[in-house]
Amino acid sequence: MNRSITLKYLNGEDEIEVPRERRKGNGKTLKLTGASGNNLKDVDVEFPLGCIIGVAGVSGSGKSSLINETLVPILKKKFYRSTDKPLPYKEITGIKNIDKIIEVDQSPIGRTPRSNPATFTGVFDDIRALFEDTPDAKVRGFKAGRFSFNVAGGRCEECKGAGIKLIEMNFLPSVAVPCEVCGGKRYKEDTLAVHYKGKSINDVLEMSIAEAYGFFAKNPRISPKLKALVDVGLGYVKLGQSSVSLSGGESQRMKLAAELFRKSTGNTLYVLDEPTTGLHFADIKTLLGVLQQLADQGNTIIIIEHNLDVLKSVDYLLDMGPEGGRRGGRIVAKGTPEQIADDPASVTGKYLKPML
Ligand SMILES: Nc1ncnc2c1ncn2[C@@H]1O[C@H](COP(=O)(O)OP(=O)(O)O)[C@@H](O)[C@H]1O
Numbered sequence: 001m002n003r004s005i006t007l008k009y010l011n012g013e014d015e016i017e018v019p020r021e022r023r024k025g026n027g028k029t030l031k032l033t034g035a036s037g038n039n040l041k042d043v044d045v046e047f048p049l050g051c052i053i054g055v056a057g058v059s060g061s062g063k064s065s066l067i068n069e070t071l072v073p074i075l076k077k078k079f080y081r082s083t084d085k086p087l088p089y090k091e092i093t094g095i096k097n098i099d100k101i102i103e104v105d106q107s108p109i110g111r112t113p114r115s116n117p118a119t120f121t122g123v124f125d126d127i128r129a130l131f132e133d134t135p136d137a138k139v140r141g142f143k144a145g146r147f148s149f150n151v152a153g154g155r156c157e158e159c160k161g162a163g164i165k166l167i168e169m170n171f172l173p174s175v176a177v178p179c180e181v182c183g184g185k186r187y188k189e190d191t192l193a194v195h196y197k198g199k200s201i202n203d204v205l206e207m208s209i210a211e212a213y214g215f216f217a218k219n220p221r222i223s224p225k226l227k228a229l230v231d232v233g234l235g236y237v238k239l240g241q242s243s244v245s246l247s248g249g250e251s252q253r254m255k256l257a258a259e260l261f262r263k264s265t266g267n268t269l270y271v272l273d274e275p276t277t278g279l280h281f282a283d284i285k286t287l288l289g290v291l292q293q294l295a296d297q298g299n300t301i302i303i304i305e306h307n308l309d310v311l312k313s314v315d316y317l318l319d320m321g322p323e324g325g326r327r328g329g330r331i332v333a334k335g336t337p338e339q340i341a342d343d344p345a346s347v348t349g350k351y352l353k354p355m356l
């Protein structure tokens with residue numbers, strides 16, 4: 001991370017600004033009553049839709065129990081027939097006011113070293129089609145599949161197109177080393193001999209997302225997706241960077257970018273549990289920008305957080321407590337960040353007040 005960004009922030013020149021207005025939501029709500037799992041004390045809660053809702057409270061106060069273990073499984077069961085069992089509750093109303101739920105966590109975007117931003121966003125399909133259309137490919141009779149690394153043909157068989165090999169080590173995370181056969185180039189020589197605008201398929205995968213955005217700027221299928229990745233601050237990541245090497249925060253922003261370019265229905269509920277864990281404040285600012293965009297499209301975001309820069313930026317706050325464990329499990333305050341700041345019952349409010 002650039003040191004000057006850190007300095008600017010510490011000097012207050014690059015602050016995360018408090019939004020001038022709070023969204024009021026679309027008037028519809030999702031209402032959960034009688035949540036009583038883990039330490040929850042028969043909690044009734046109403047989530048205003050079409051805005052950003054922060055869920056605050058000390059560790060162990062019941063945030064995850066209420067959101068991830070009660071609300072989310074109820075909705076996943078409804079929308080995806082998931083079999084995860086929600087913690088006990090009495091009733092839920094207003095599900096008809098949303099049409100899907102998406103948990104945006106920090107888990108990797110793909111399970112194999114061959115998954116990367118290009119495959120995850122789907123731009124790789126379009127890129128392979130461009131390679132198929134080149135004169136170089138035509139004379140060789142290469143089809144798009146030749147440029148795939150999921151099937152044998154054009155890829156290096158030693159590393160199966162990953163370019164790296166994972167060496168398993170006892171008690172330690174596995175280590176990635178370049179494949180000794182292709183030298184990290186993922187493909188066979190004759191595949192690499194095919195050029196699109198002077199670049200081989202491996203050259204394209206080695207481009208940063210920002211470079212690739214420039215290179216494919218005129219392509220109407222590829223450029224909007226790359227733009228979304230640049231917008232969430234991932235322009236520096238390589239297009240072909242293995243998903244196993246992306247940090248949790250990068251994976252999470254990759255998923256948010258995918259949401260930005262997907263045709264949004266404007267009725268999606270996004271759930272994030274402590275997304276700023278491990279993020280630098282410049283990244284937090286970017287993350288908040290993306291969440292604001294999603295809310296501007298009409299979507300609802302529930303974000304569990306301790307970070308005060310995030311809490312001061314939401315439209316509506318639920319403060320859980322008053323303590324962790326047995327002495328927690330209640331909603332002690334709710335309202336806009338300003339209302340929470342003035343609420344003597346809220347510990348979060350005390351910390352929030354000087355920031356507003
Ligand atoms: N699976 C579980 N079984 C029993 N108690 C649990 C379980 N998960 C969490 N708890 C307890 O419930 C309380 C609330 O936990 P949690 O919802 O994770 O809080 P938070 O997300 O606010 O940190 C804590 O006291 C925690 O120890």
Ligand SMILES: [Mg+2]
Nearest residue numbers: 063064065273
């Ligand atoms: Mg938690």
Ligand SMILES: [Zn+2]
Nearest residue numbers: 156159179182
């Ligand atoms: Zn190889």
